[in-house]
Amino acid sequence: MNKVVVGLSGGVDSSVAATLLHNQGYEVAGLTLWLMKGKGQCCSEGMVDAAFICEQLGIPHHIVDSREVFQAYIVDYLVTGYSDGITPLPCSQCNKAVKFGPMLQYAQEKLGINKVATGHYARITYDEKIDRYQLRRAVDLSKDQSYFLYDLPQELLAAVIFPLGDKLKTETRKIAAEYGLKTASKPESMDLCLVESNGSMRAFLDKYITPQKGEIVDESGKVLGQHDGVHHYTIGQRRGLGIAAAEPLYVIGLDAVRNRVIVGTRDSAHKTECTVQKVNWVSITEPSAPIRAEVQIRYRSSATPVTVIPLENSRVKLVFDEPQFSITPGQAAVWYDGDMVLGGGVIEKGIGD
Template identity: 75%
Template sequence: MKRVVVGLSGGVDSSTAAAILHNQSYEVIGLTLWLMKGKGQCCSEGMVDAAYICEQLGIPHHVVDIREVFQTNIVDYLVTGYSTGVTPLPCSQCNKTVKFGPMVRYARETLDSEKIATGHYARIRYNENSGRHELLRAADRNKDQSYFLYDLSQDLLAASIFPLGELQKSDTRRIASEYGLKTADKPESQDLCLVESNGSMRAFLDKYLAPKKGEIVDANGKVLGQHDGVHHYTIGQRKGLGVSAPEPLYVIALDAINNKVIVGDRTKATQPECNVERVNWVSMAEPSAPIKAEVQIRYRSQPVPVTIIPLENSRVRVVFDEPQFSITPGQAAVWYDGEKVLGGGIIERFDG
């Protein structure tokens, strides 16, 4: 019997993934990662629901305390980023360093399993010609999470199973109901667990970063208003600026060193290109020449055509066919060939 370790958050997606594999005669072991204290789908409430699901399915349930790993790789990473004027994307980092990496190690070293599974909406396909595991979009494009998985290594992809990859979300709910799972009607969790457990990103950051009053200025340095911390702002932000002008203003830069929020009209928040660092090539080897692709610069954005130009030190330059609004340092840029994730990385701070 094939053994698989299923990551259980206590939500309907991971619960259904476990039930599907159990029904396919896998030897399923449930594994819940204890990330942080407090309420939220991934913490105390989620652990209770995950334990209940394992009891329903008649499978073992393991809980691994990785709060220190989460604190270092996610909480500290976020706080440091926001304090320096970037808007970090924690989810891709969390998937690689906090979830998939520790899960695979625990599965191999403690549970004698080479395979893990999660409730992510994405697909994996092995390409015999290239010898690579390819990461593909989910069949349900509205739930597709491949954007957050671009940083997974070939080893992690080879070890992973995504039972929901070919399903629509409605199918997942239906299957959960058919199996009588406790979580079948559980509400959707927010994409970011820290927001869910703290109420808002602002509330989370305010626990770690003290208010620091400074100036809101235009591109010429004219003072338009005051702010209480650059960490409360992000590139492209329009609402909540607290300044008036004859035309809509957007945050176009964050100067953490001088504690200034710089605003301008929409054209000044639009860029023709950006550099991307910490690049991971997923479904293809790193190219030696520019390639054409489509890129997403945020989770819910539509993919747009670009040219990807390889640079040194795991970096690329992304040149957009048409300039894009609100390219945000710290967020992920992920490039695709149709449904296939080619690679991705973190958007660098703009020069000048």
């Protein structure tokens, strides 16, 4: 019998993923990572719901205390990034370093199981010609999470199952209701787990970073106002600046060294290029020459045409066909060929006007 460990957060998606595999004849074990204390999925409340789902399905439930790993790879990572004036994206980092890697390691070493599954909306295919697993968008594009999964290496893609990749979210809810799952009507998790747990990202960061007042300046260095901490701002932000100006102003730079927030017009917040570091080539091997693709520079942004130019040391330069608004250092840039993830990495900086 095929065996699989399903990561259970206590939400409807992972619950249905476990149910589908169980009904397909897999020998399923549930695994919940205890990431932090508090409300929301991945926390105490999520563990209780995950345990209930395992009881409903008649499968074993394992809990792994991952709080130290989460603190090191996510909390410290975020605090360091915001302190340095960048806006890190924790989800892709969490998927690789905190969730999928440790889940597979636990499954193999403790349970003798070589497959893991989650409730993510994405798909994995295999190309025999190039002997490579390929990550693809979900059928439900409104729920597609491939953007957050770009950093998974081949050895993890080979071991992962995404049962919801070909499902619509409405189908997932329907399946949960049909099987009477406790999580069938559980509300969607709309924010980062840290935001859910702390009330806001600002509240979370203020626990670790002491707010320090500084200057808000324009591109020429002219002082326009005061801020209450660089870590409270992000590139592209318009609201909450507290500045009266003839036209709307946006955050276009964060200078953590000089403790300055730099603002400018919307036009000045557009960039024609950006550099990307820590690149993972997912579905193809690293090309030796520039390639054409479509890139997302934020989770909810539309994919836009781009030329991807490989550089040394796991870096690329992205040259956009049209200038892009709010290129944010620390966020992920993920490039696609149709529905296939070619690669992705962490934005270093935007270039050009």
